[in-house]
Amino acid sequence: MAKAPVLTPQADDFPRWYQDLINKAELADNGPVRGTMVIRPYGYGLWERMQQDLDARIKDAGAQNAYFPLFIPQSYLTREAEHVEGFAPELAVVTHGGGKELEEPIVVRPTSETIVNEYFSKWVQSYRDLPLLINQWANVVRWELRPRVFLRTTEFLWQEGHTAHATREEARDYAAHIHRNVYADFMVNVLGIDVVLGRKTARERFAGAINTLTLEGMMRDGKALQLGTSHELGTNFAKAFHTEYLSKDGKQELVWQTSWGATTRLIGGLIMSHGDDNGLRVPPRLAAVQVVVVAIKGDEAVTKVREIGAKLRAAGIRAQVDDRIDTPFGRRAVDWELKGVPVRIEVGPRDLAEGTAVLVRRVVDPHSPGGKESVRIDELTELLPTVLEEAQTQLLRESRERRASRTSEVATVGEAVEAATAGGWARIPWADLGPDGEAELAGHSVSVRCLVAEDGSVPDSDDAPGTVALVARAY
């Protein structure tokens, strides 16, 4: 008799598989207010590891953390015309505080450009105060009509960077630096997701930006997920908030700004990039638990796994011990698969006598399969770093191969829609598509995810010769 599947298979119903995995791996629950979420410890642990890594990269990029208020006077939002137009439909509004109706309604921050500029305009006086490089880790609220856990939630967690520079070139270079060296490097080398770096079309740009750089990943169903953005804001907010500096020549000049963010959506991206029908697969460089050492049964096995766990941890491997022998082994094994711990070491009475254990890989290379093997316990410390690196490499390779095999070159809007609807990405010359073709795609729930240069680099403008539009369905 075949085992009943733990999750709805991806091939049967991908959205249901996603929801099943989130429930069964105990990543998150839906919150009581529509579109909010409760991030459970195992899900939050993924976010903590992402935060640690990104925070170090952001600090390396010279930015310092600060904290701006959650509450923004409604009038701030209206100062930048495009910004308010973009965000007004998504606002949560506080009208009562301390038992009284407020004189001016307050919005719960959907993003912080306006309130940040109110303070930048005080802190920046002279060219000596530039560049000003600030980041904050915070929650933001955007009212969601079609919420989905981690992907589109009314409240989400993120970091938002805000910087001010003396020149447009400096701001452009900084936005590009964050795009490539903070975000892309993290997503590719830690998360193992083969992101495409591109620029958004005018239609998809951040409300108030002059340029939006994006990172797009292909999920296992062929849809695209925007995993982070880095914006050049030009002088739009500086004009609205009078953020000016005295230049070396003694002139008052507007600052040039950037903002950039990555959110708890990254957890959704991780799930949909690497998860399979047995559960999540966490890349070892991200995993809080890289190796779980499981006692199958017997007190001797319990003693042994604790000993192995301590030895692995001493060797710098993030190992956890599972000594709950009162719970059936099979149920625990299924649970570790669901949670996506990269390597499982199983120790039972029979192995002990021989000084061996069974090593089970969560990420198997189909070209050289070796899902389960008997290994000598005293060789684990030496063996595991290689096994973990192989898993890391394999996840990125799968992500690369998926994108390569499911991206097609097309020539017409019709072909692009067809490719996207079939669960793939399409590349079409932007000169052939243009804003009119883009509007037509929208009628089919398909969008231009980004523009890229023919050589894969990020074009400097929309009309750079040879610019290609990457077209897909998206989350």
Added chain:
Amino acid sequence: MAKAPVLTPQADDFPRWYQDLINKAELADNGPVRGTMVIRPYGYGLWERMQQDLDARIKDAGAQNAYFPLFIPQSYLTREAEHVEGFAPELAVVTHGGGKELEEPIVVRPTSETIVNEYFSKWVQSYRDLPLLINQWANVVRWELRPRVFLRTTEFLWQEGHTAHATREEARDYAAHIHRNVYADFMVNVLGIDVVLGRKTARERFAGAINTLTLEGMMRDGKALQLGTSHELGTNFAKAFHTEYLSKDGKQELVWQTSWGATTRLIGGLIMSHGDDNGLRVPPRLAAVQVVVVAIKGDEAVTKVREIGAKLRAAGIRAQVDDRIDTPFGRRAVDWELKGVPVRIEVGPRDLAEGTAVLVRRVVDPHSPGGKESVRIDELTELLPTVLEEAQTQLLRESRERRASRTSEVATVGEAVEAATAGGWARIPWADLGPDGEAELAGHSVSVRCLVAEDGSVPDSDDAPGTVALVARAY
């Protein structure tokens, strides 16, 4: 001519000194919505260090981080009668979302017991699921009528722990463990604040708790500041949210709970415990910058300070280099004093020739003064750990001596009011004071900060024989 003071002297006007320091050391600004604050990078850096240290201790206590939503349905609050009575006057209410009036108003969390219990009641089924130990780092909102930066703000940052246990004893022991081993140990040994551990009277208890443990510090003006609390919630929230478990005997039982929090108020406590007329003094174990190496003038000095900075960092000392020789040295020295960096190493052309530098201590022991001394550069790595430990010890000693010298034993309400009004603390037998005396104190803006046993331990109940009330004015 005497130098104009950088800050209003403490003796002249303590509240103004506090505000001056926060402005000039660039710790925080007032936010645009009344009672909110912008935490600037140097102030946020203090919070990040506090978070790191507390987070590690919380994890050692077995709790895992998670994240619950900011938005709570108003109806949740009303389920626990005392809780809603305590918090209703302080709520911020969202009435509109996504451009529409909401069917049920939403409150912005003032604390999370209610929403946490809604989920605990789902997650906890059997005794095997207990204890459930959860913590979250988050922002909360309580409408403040008399706001003051860091001390009482409409929005503040904190951690809030929430746990569920099988028995009252377990919950009581866990609340006490957090009180002593997480909070007190951190405040005494890292922050250098000599806190008193006690229990709150019924009047001062958290709304919904059966017992509140508190940590009270004496500020340099003799007032008290509550620096953290750990509550036993009994089964109050469990009843309201049906948080029950199946016991080993197969019975449905209510869980026993705790909650505990520490906030950005700790930054205010740090300032008012250790700050002096020249600015902040940061304890070395907390300081993100323990040593600043300052080039006075000249390119050679710049080269030298960079070299020294690298060497100190390699030796595990958190050192920063100040090579801004275009800015007058005097101004930079004043700024480092304001920011409270424990040790300054000054390097000028004259010192270089002799291989020496001037070591300036921010924290001077009045019994063996040595504020400035010439030291050999090649001996710094060896010398500094001792100098830093001396500063750490000295700050705690000052805090201890202050409390000892400014606490008096009194016998009547009148004497207690007199002592508190004069800027000190008073100890009075709780049996003599009682709830009536406590109410009388309130008329003089004086309160019972906590109850302690005669031997300084925390009494098990309000009417334990020999219980002493600690009386003071408080922030």
